[in-house]
Amino acid sequence: MNFQAVRSIYIFEMARFFRTLLQSFISPVISTSLYFVVFGAAIGSRIQEVEGVGYGAFIVPGLIMLSVMTQSTSNASFGIYFPKFIGTIYEHLSAPVNFLEITLGYVGAAVTKSLFIGLIILATAALFVDLQIQAPLAMLAFLVLTCISFSLLGFIIGIWASNFEQLQLIPLLVITPLVFLGGSFYSISMLPPLWQTITLFNPVVYLISGFRWSFFGLADVPIGISLLAIAGFTALCLGVIWWIFRTGWRLRT
Amino acid sequence: MAPIVSVQSLTKRYDSGFEALTDVSLDIREGEILALLGPNGAGKTTLISTICGITNPTSGRIEVGGHDTIEEFRAARSLIGLVPQEINLEPFEKVINSVRFSRGLFGQAPNDAYLDEVLARLSLTDKRDQKIVTLSGGMKRRVLIAKALSHEPRVLFLDEPTAGVDVELRRDMWDTVAELKASGVTIILTTHYIEEAEAIADRIAVINKGRILLVQDKEALMAEMGRKELRIELTEPVAEVPAALAEYDLERSEDGTALTYCYDTHAESTGITRLLTDLRGAGLHLRDLQTRQSSLEEIFVGLVTEPA
Known part of the structure; x- marks a missing residue:
């Protein structure tokens, strides 16, 4: 194992994050605050409690997931796409590193960044609503696992993309709608029966449900299923990345 | 090694x-x-x-x-x-x-x-x-x-x-x-x-x-591959290479005041001595002589333009 390589990629990527620290911080904090002002205070005050939890607090796990999923995807995809775009990828391809080491470096940095942003949003949310976290360790575990799995997905997107438009395409057209329709702002039990069934095909439902369970003990789907879903998604992404590096798809000619 | x-x-x-x-x-x-x-x-x-x-x-x-x-x-x-x-x-x-x-x-x-x-x-x-x-x-x-x-x-x-x-x-x-x-x-x-x-x-x-x-x-x-050239400058221009010198495959300059002879330094005989004698026999008078080694570029161009 080339730990020096993992360390170097990680440090290099984190340096990019710290170069744009203000932008990395301010953007999620402002958008989260806006969500709370609109959904928590303006509209939320007129919405009754959801399964015994005030609406303002109810949306906190969904909001954190929304940011963490989009940030993980965009951080990891940009991290590996940028060396391809500027041509420095030749160094990675000619270095004595394997797929696991490159993935650990890039995905590790993307996970750190999005975890950081997730915790910032949690802290911001605590300023607006009274928060209770029933299972803090489970909350942290779900948060980390979501960061990892979506960073792996972003890493695949970054390797696949051959231009900036493609880089934005999947996050915009797939991830954001899935997150919005995955119970970020509502419990799926509030939907008509047919839509409840359809919603269960959305993998994000399982992640948000599990995460919300760690806060309030409320879940749309059993917690075990949520864990299985996230583990399966992570394994699938790892498998795809292993195949990419084995074949050199989109990397080696 | x-x-x-x-x-x-x-x-x-x-x-x-x-x-x-x-x-x-x-x-x-x-x-x-x-x-x-x-x-x-x-x-x-x-x-x-x-x-x-x-x-x-x-x-x-x-x-x-x-x-x-x-x-x-x-x-x-x-x-x-x-x-x-x-x-x-x-x-x-x-x-x-x-x-x-x-x-x-x-x-x-x-x-x-x-x-x-x-x-x-x-x-x-x-x-x-x-x-x-x-x-x-x-x-x-x-x-x-x-x-x-x-x-x-x-x-x-x-x-x-x-x-x-x-x-x-x-x-x-x-x-x-x-x-x-x-x-x-x-x-x-x-x-x-x-x-x-x-x-x-x-x-x-x-x-x-x-x-x-x-x-x-x-x-x-x-x-090995370097050709050398002997440039012979004449006191009087010639309209064409004299027939007596045909075997040397000389190249006449545009104004006729110089002849160029190509030879192989590794050949048994370069033919220079005989050429000089024959030039004299053909009634040509020399003003100057110069030799030049062909460059790597010429060798390279020769190699890559040869038919496969």
């Missing part, structure tokens, strides 16, 4: 069906400077990209330091430094951080003292903490070399190191290459500048259309 790089029957065929390399075999000796000479599109970059692991070979085998580049890729790649043709650098990173990154990527523990030495050798000490985007093109090229040397490689590949740089920088680069060689690094450089190969290489490999046409010591190549 075993070669430091050994390429055996390497073929690279792209998905489009284009064969960039055909059955290439090449041994590179430790400590030498090998110039890989060829016109644009000859397969030079594909060859070094395949050795360095950037391109997958279709068939064949490559060893670096005795290690197979596929089965023992870690050991093989650790020995190699690559300076690409394009200036590919992270623009907003500082020079030292970029060089540190390269060292770590190749599995070496941090060693700023060594990296500072490398930067000093490449006249980059005062640029150490500057962002790469602020550097000139020539300095950026030096940063690429510093990155390639950061992990103390034994073999350095320079892909068109002086493409598009001015004369002064080119000569600086040649000095740098000579210093690297003196420090024990084996250097393989691709170039289509003949003068570059002529100035710094120990051996020359000529590649064209994906095939290695020859690999030879530069001096021996020039001596």
